[in-house]
Amino acid sequence: MGIWDIMGVSVSALRSNQTAMEVISHNVANMNTTGYSRQVAILTPNSPRQQGNLIIGRGVDVTSIDRVEDRFLNYNVFMGSQSLGYQDVRSQGLDQIQEIFNESSTDTGLSSALTDFWNGWADLAGTPEGVPERTSLRGTAEILITEFNTANSDLRTLQKNSNTEIKYSLTRINQIVTQIADLNIKVMQLEANGQSAGDYRTERNILMEELSTKIDFNYFEDESGMVTINVAGGLPLVEQSTISTLDVEADPANNGYYNVLFVSKNGVEYNITDKISSGALYGNLQIRDEYAADMLDRLDELAYSIINEVNAIHQTGTGLNGSSGNNFFTSLASAEGASRLISIDASIDSDVSAIAAGLSGDSGDNQIANQLSSLRDTKVLDGGQSSFQDFYGAMIADIGVEAQNAEREYNHADSALVQMKNFLESQTGVVIEEEMSNLIRYQQAYQAASRMINAVQQMVNVLADIV
């Protein structure tokens, strides 16, 4: 009762409004912090006291500092980030593959090397006696081999890069997972004491968003405020404060490229390579094991088929030096790696006159050269449906379509994520006008409360004068 109660109420107002302004300054300070959710000081009147039959208020207090949150939007952003992380890696990878086969702006490349090779045989058919024609034909074969080798090595370099990326992203995932488990404990401890863990939650959200760009996962938050994160359809990467790790293992069945292993907290290993279905990790796996691998297979098939078809005809002929039954290309046991292993047969490499232009070996016989030149249009691939050129053209068209789709899907995923992030930002972001208006509000309340204290002081002085 009495004058000092007014003082107490005013002091609570000073303190509460000051805290509210502190929250505003925190918001303003974090205006540009990625993933930051604005905070709001919740002011509540103190429980009143009873004086006689009067109920008199006892001022104000900040009961909590709430963090504006929208869990549904957060979930959408995580899913959108997984999709974008995947599409980003996929479209870049496909872009690189199509650059390997890009002949649009030049007259070099596998297709023109192949045509030059058939033309080399046609030139030899024109002058079957010629040694210069044979040397030049061997030259076109060497260029063809170089084109095969280059495309092969570029594709394998791309696969190796993806493979390294996979290892790096696992290292980062393990770091993120450790940090999330730490934050789980901090959130749980603070909130158990009834305190606000807003900034820890923000930090955890930022980490989960980064995690979602790398790998697909499901998650839920339990009553204690801790999240559990499951990958590969139900293996717990983070479960409250315990973590599992991801590791790699070289797969001998896949050129020694890495499999992704899930190592549980008890040290049990699961191969989850096939169960990853989004995020950058999936993008890298897909580039390595599907797109680049598929192009390599088709390149090998093309090379292998050229080797066999050319050899089959060349063997029936006789060289200028009288030797017959020679291979033109070194014969290979299987298509596996043919685009890397393709080489000119030793007999021809050491002596171009072993190149057979004719059946008989007579200097003017050009029958074999004509047959080989006409392989240009012979339909030998895809079960007699496609010429070499058709087969290669289909490779180009397919990779072009994939790259085109990937670019479209990347743009789509990008716009979708931007939209979701804007929704989230609209809910949780800091609007400077809003904060400044609130600042003025609290500032004025603070000034008014100061006035109250001033008034109390004057009242006390008046009383003192009387005494």
Added chain:
Amino acid sequence: MRVTLNMIFGNTTRYINRNQQEYYKLEEILLTEKRINRPSDDPTGAARSLELRKSLSVLDQFDRNLGQADGYVTQIDVALSNTLDRLQRAIELTTDINGGVSSANDYQAAAAEMQGIIDEVIRNANMKYGNRYVFAGYDSLNPPFDDLGNYTGGVSGEDIDLEVAQDQYLTINMTGDDVFKGPVDVLQVLADTRDAISSGNQATISTQLPLLQGALDQIIVKNSENGAKQNRIEIAQADTETMRLSVTTILSNLEDADIVEAASRFSAQEQTLQATMMVASRILSQNFLDFLA
């Protein structure tokens, strides 16, 4: 909807970036003057352009083959024309002798000239194109006829074919046994005539005349066969040229950018970009703090 500064900044940079991407694409089209700069720009078009480039390269090859064929066939034409000329002289000479001569020396002189004709015909039968004997079949580096006119070259059927149009082959050579040895053995007829003249036996000389005419006819037939090939080469050359023109046109339609369209889109894009930047500068300069005292 609450709009934060982050959203405004984010949207602004995104729109500018999107405009610049479009700007960059148009720049690439204008600089390369090509519509297709990578397979994804037009996947089927890219594959088709490879096919068309291949066609152009193959047409170049047909041109080279035709050049080769032309040289070869022209050389045969020279040989056969010379041979015709010499056979006509042989017929004239024999006809003169057949009418009677004044002295035995005249027979010997005529026989000597006949030997000259034989040598000349053998020289033409051993005609070369570069280092290749055109009448030798596959045994192309050795002279097919010896000094006595015996034939050692490749046999009939040793065709040297060249592809002069898609899947069309032209046999550019003729073997010496077909031309000079059968059905009429031209060199034998000439040798017999020489011997008949040398012996001065009018009866045998006169029997040689129709044989000489037969030899002449055989070479005329061969020469016109060869002439037909020259025609075919000329037609094929013209066809190749027409094809090249049409393939080049198709390729250009497929690959080349419509510069006028690209340029007008480029300037439209430029205006959009400028407008975006202007709007951005207006929005970003709005500051609530300026209105607070």
